[in-house]
Amino acid sequence: MSRRPYIRPVDRATWWLRQPRYIRYMMREVSAVLIGAYVLLLIVGLLRLSQGEAEYERFLDGAWGNLGVAFSIVAMLFALYHTYSWFQVTPKAMPLSLAGKRVSGLAIVAAHWVGFAVVSAALLALMRV
Amino acid sequence: MAGSHKPIVWGLFAGGGTVAAFVLPALILLTSLAVPLGLLPAESLAYERVLAALQHPLARLIVFGVVFLMIWHAAHRTRITAHDFGVRQDALVMWLCYGIAAVGSVVAAVALLRLGSTM
Numbered sequence: 001m002s003r004r005p006y007i008r009p010v011d012r013a014t015w016w017l018r019q020p021r022y023i024r025y026m027m028r029e030v031s032a033v034l035i036g037a038y039v040l041l042l043i044v045g046l047l048r049l050s051q052g053e054a055e056y057e058r059f060l061d062g063a064w065g066n067l068g069v070a071f072s073i074v075a076m077l078f079a080l081y082h083t084y085s086w087f088q089v090t091p092k093a094m095p096l097s098l099a100g101k102r103v104s105g106l107a108i109v110a111a112h113w114v115g116f117a118v119v120s121a122a123l124l125a126l127m128r129v
Numbered sequence: 130m131a132g133s134h135k136p137i138v139w140g141l142f143a144g145g146g147t148v149a150a151f152v153l154p155a156l157i158l159l160t161s162l163a164v165p166l167g168l169l170p171a172e173s174l175a176y177e178r179v180l181a182a183l184q185h186p187l188a189r190l191i192v193f194g195v196v197f198l199m200i201w202h203a204a205h206r207t208r209i210t211a212h213d214f215g216v217r218q219d220a221l222v223m224w225l226c227y228g229i230a231a232v233g234s235v236v237a238a239v240a241l242l243r244l245g246s247t248m
Contacts (some may be wrong), residue, residue, distance in 0.1 A: 012215025034204030120155035
């Protein structure tokens with residue numbers, strides 16, 4: 001009665017190394033870990049800012065030191081990959097019709113990148129002395 | 130109400146993912162890399178300047194909203210990703226991820242509230 005189907009042994013921790021497609025999936029998922037770590041750094045920065053100038057300066061010394069810069073570069077690369085992968089699925093997540101016609105996926109993704117450029121430019125304008 | 134917290138978690142996840150997609154690369158570049166790499170002068174993030182920028186309650190609310198949404202997005206996806214790496218203690222992972230996000234949210238809120246009364 002009960003058949004015992006053959007189950008191919010798959011390593012739970014390393015299965016995703018076998019195909020580029022799986023590696024890309026994992027990179028997308030792992031971006032959350034880097035994003036989370038960076039946001040925690042940002043929160044510590046806000047805390048130090050609220051504690052006074054000396055604490056804030058000491059925080060910046062650390063965050064802008066070699067280790068902080070190295071971490072931030074990795075975090076930024078993963079954040080960019082998150083942006084890319086997030087925009088890439090928007091046509092599937094929210095298909096759009098204008099005047100009864102389906103808007104092409106490419107146009108939806110492109111519109112998001114335009115929005116990204118506008119937001120980035122606005123942040124830069126905010127920072128400029 | 131039939132108890133499921135899934136819609137809330139999903140709303141935070143999607144909202145935070147969208148916010149992070151639009152603002153995070155520029156935010157990291159501008160606040161953490163631009164000055165040490167010499168792209169912007171250090172005055173850009175001088176103490177008084179950042180403090181002044183955060184004086185308006187709306188500015189502090191926006192900063193809180195961005196931080197809050199991103200940390201919950203990260204917490205939820207990290208929890209799911211732990212499973213993909215073969216970790217099967219989901220209850221523990223869930224408490225860890227959401228716990229850190231909750232503490233982070235509270236610390237951000239307290240810091241921003243205190244900033245409102247420093248000047």
